[in-house]
Amino acid sequence: MPGQDGQDEMLRWVEQVATFCVEEWALPPITGRILGLLMICDPPECSAGRIAEAIQASRASLTSNMRFLTTIGLIRKVRVPGDRTTYYRIEDDAWHKVVQRKLDSLGAFGGIADEGVKLLGGAGPRTERIRAAQQALTWLRDIAARNPLER
Incomplete structure (x- = not known):
């Protein structure tokens, strides 16, 4: 995990992705933040809780946006054997x-x-x-x- 400065830089980059998505595609900022975070997270799978915490989003808003992104095929749900948590990953061809x-x-x-x-x-x-x-x-x-x- 990067230090606080590296984390801040990554969050600034995620915010740039969000701004691009808002300005170019009229998507809600949270949708762009989710996409940005899933492009750079390590490991490439991330739980909804971790995403919500990282981008400071409410669970309700996050859930509806995750459903939207899953439905249109930009992200997918990933299961880890023996783990009840649902993880999300950006599709390779998103x-x-x-x-x-x-x-x-x-x-x-x-x-x-x-x-x-x-x-x-x-x-x-x-x-x-x-x-x-x-x-x-x-x-x-x-x-x-x-x-x-x-x-």
Whole structure:
């Protein structure tokens, strides 16, 4: 276990992860703190109690966020033989899943944009705003398709 200075530095880093998750993905800060902590904890499995203590979260808030992260496949429950405690671990491909979901959503917007263009009759400034959004998102999706993430 690192000394207090090392612990403080790690908690500052966890807070940076939380801030990123809030600003970029509109996740609650506690969700980002959980992800940050699970990325750097040693051993890689951590009990809910230890997580709550480390990030100073209430058990109720922690439980709902752990359920959310488990449901979307970013973390998983781990059992240790002979131990009744449930431990949590970040999935090895968690960040790949996050990015892939974002890329999939870019493709989903194409159909929504097509409906909007049809709804507006296919011409005019409102239609052009829809097409501009569609082109930007399609461009980003196509770049990602040409440069797939390595796992």
